[in-house]
Amino acid sequence: MTTLTLTPGAVTLDDLAKIYWTEASVRLDPACHPAIERAQARIAKAVAGTDAVYGVNTGFGKLASVKIAADDTATLQRNLILSHCCGVGPAIPRRHARLLMALKLLSLGRGASGVRLEVVTLLEEMLAKGVTPVIPAQGSVGASGDLAPLAHMAAAMMGHGAAEFEGKVMPGDDALKAAGLTPIQFGPKEGLALINGTQFSTAFALAGLFGAWRAAHSALVTSALSTDAIMGSTAPLQPEIHALRGHRGQIEAGETMRALLAGSEIRESHIVDDARVQDPYCIRCQPQVTGAAMDVLRQAARTLEIEANAATDNPLVLIDADVIVSGGNFHAEPVGFAADMIALAIAEIGAIAQRRVALIVDPVLSFNLPSFLTPNPGLNSGYMIAEVTTAALMSENKHLANPCVTDSTPTSANQEDHVSMAAHGARRLGPMTDNLNRILGVELLCAAQGIDFRAPLATSDTLQRVVARVRQDVETLGEDRYLAPDLEQAAEMIASGAIVSAAGIDMPELLT
Numbered sequence: 001m002t003t004l005t006l007t008p009g010a011v012t013l014d015d016l017a018k019i020y021w022t023e024a025s026v027r028l029d030p031a032c033h034p035a036i037e038r039a040q041a042r043i044a045k046a047v048a049g050t051d052a053v054y055g056v057n058t059g060f061g062k063l064a065s066v067k068i069a070a071d072d073t074a075t076l077q078r079n080l081i082l083s084h085c086c087g088v089g090p091a092i093p094r095r096h097a098r099l100l101m102a103l104k105l106l107s108l109g110r111g112a113s114g115v116r117l118e119v120v121t122l123l124e125e126m127l128a129k130g131v132t133p134v135i136p137a138q139g140s141v142g143a144s145g146d147l148a149p150l151a152h153m154a155a156a157m158m159g160h161g162a163a164e165f166e167g168k169v170m171p172g173d174d175a176l177k178a179a180g181l182t183p184i185q186f187g188p189k190e191g192l193a194l195i196n197g198t199q200f201s202t203a204f205a206l207a208g209l210f211g212a213w214r215a216a217h218s219a220l221v222t223s224a225l226s227t228d229a230i231m232g233s234t235a236p237l238q239p240e241i242h243a244l245r246g247h248r249g250q251i252e253a254g255e256t257m258r259a260l261l262a263g264s265e266i267r268e269s270h271i272v273d274d275a276r277v278q279d280p281y282c283i284r285c286q287p288q289v290t291g292a293a294m295d296v297l298r299q300a301a302r303t304l305e306i307e308a309n310a311a312t313d314n315p316l317v318l319i320d321a322d323v324i325v326s327g328g329n330f331h332a333e334p335v336g337f338a339a340d341m342i343a344l345a346i347a348e349i350g351a352i353a354q355r356r357v358a359l360i361v362d363p364v365l366s367f368n369l370p371s372f373l374t375p376n377p378g379l380n381s382g383y384m385i386a387e388v389t390t391a392a393l394m395s396e397n398k399h400l401a402n403p404c405v406t407d408s409t410p411t412s413a414n415q416e417d418h419v420s421m422a423a424h425g426a427r428r429l430g431p432m433t434d435n436l437n438r439i440l441g442v443e444l445l446c447a448a449q450g451i452d453f454r455a456p457l458a459t460s461d462t463l464q465r466v467v468a469r470v471r472q473d474v475e476t477l478g479e480d481r482y483l484a485p486d487l488e489q490a491a492e493m494i495a496s497g498a499i500v501s502a503a504g505i506d507m508p509e510l511l512t
Contacts, residue, residue, distance in 0.1 A: 008109030026102040035111025039317040043114035055192040062413040077191035084151035087136030103199040110311040113193040129179040134162040142422030145330035146200030154194040159183030196313035198332040201422035208429025224260035229450025250291030252508040264460040282355035293345035300338040336405035336422035347401035354394040393435040441490030469502035
């Protein structure tokens with residue numbers, strides 16, 4: 001298994017994507033250890049003192065005014081973790097849980113949390129040996145940190161709760177022992193440092209971002225294929241049009257589509273004497289829409305890259321000022337806004353793709369393609385209901401794209417009276433991306449079918465490779481057949497990036 005050595009505060013989106021897609025292990029750069037140890041020493045000093053320090057020798061939340069005796073600080077941390085294990089619902093995917101653990105390591109590595117190196121080492125070893133806490137998906141409101149889900153992570157470190165090891169779910173204690181690891185007893189502030197933070201929300205937002213960006217690449221390919229299938233014009237792709245507006249995403253989307261369509265015999269066949277003056281917006285405005293969505297995803301990406309490198313627990317140990325200060329870095333509002341932006345981008349990429357599907361199956365608009373792309377309409381229905389399915393998925397994504405950060409509700413006896421709702425704002429991105437991948441998958445099948453009908457004229461060499469990749473898994477549709485497996489195969493080609501790989505051209509980068 002690959003192990004990445006990361007420097008807290010300097011981790012890039014590329015690093016985070018590698019952790020997510022490959023489930024790589026993570027170790028912190030040892031250069032951050034002295035700062036971690038200095039912060040822990042400052043916590044030890046506070047424990048020995050008489051001043052009340054939140055979460056070190058006091059209760060939590062509304063109970064912060066209750067002073068805790070020095071002999072009870074370890075029990076305080078244990079009780080904190082166990083009482084906060086109130087997550088419900090299905091367990092999150094392992095890929096997300098491992099990213100969450102890596103993000104927590106980065107936060108602790110900033111040297112402001114006050115934990116011992118033993119805590120950091122145990123997280124590193126759990127990642128290296130494949131011990132993954134079972135973390136329920138529901139229960140966080142995105143402030144004061146992702147308390148419930150992160151408590152389930154911390155509980156597994158203590159030997160409580162459950163964890164997955166070598167494909168089996170077992171009690172946390174058994175999983176650690178099976179991997180040759182020892183459960184930890186948290187010292188002062190350590191349990192609080194682990195559960196106060198935005199790592200659950202950020203992990204899911206990053207996962208949504210990575211999936212959405214991959215889908216945006218696929219949408220550039222499917223939209224180019226659809227353009228040729230309906231014998232659309234490439235004039236709106238002229239670079240001067242996009243340069244005059246100046247948006248990076250639009251410029252790059254137009255450039256990518258030009259590269260995909262370059263050399264198409266289908267396009268050359270109707271450049272002269274085409275009775276159509278303009279194509280519908282879903283063809284003509286693809287760079288403007290998908291490109292704008294790409295720019296929105298980039299804005300979210302910048303926010304999430306910063307958040308991944310942030311110290312987000314409370315209180316924080318400020319070594320230079322020699323103080324331990326309660327603040328609000330656990331509030332996930334930046335992540336919530338980023339998740340809402342990603343949701344909007346996903347919904348819009350799917351909305352315009354759905355209109356392209358509707359265009360291709362409609363003989364009035366598809367420039368002489370047969371009704372619903374079947375060679376024998378009437379007896380056969382072709383892709384009629386596949387298009388209906390895309391409409392259902394598009395509508396579902398519209399509903400899911402409603403903002404979550406505006407839905408704050410007070411919690412914890414009004415101590416936590418404004419929360420971000422970033423957790424479920426980020427969690428909804430996975431189902432939305434699945435819907436988008438299925439919409440684009442149907443477009444892929446319809447566009448490839450349309451290209452088949454244009455024979456003997458051929459599309460570009462680049463897009464011919466894409467059609468050939470489709471035909472490896474899904475045959476051209478002749479007589480009606482059971483279509484559900486075809487739709488799933490196509491969605492998987494989108495989700496995996498297979499059609500982008502088949503095209504074999506450079507795609508826009510998320511952050512440069």
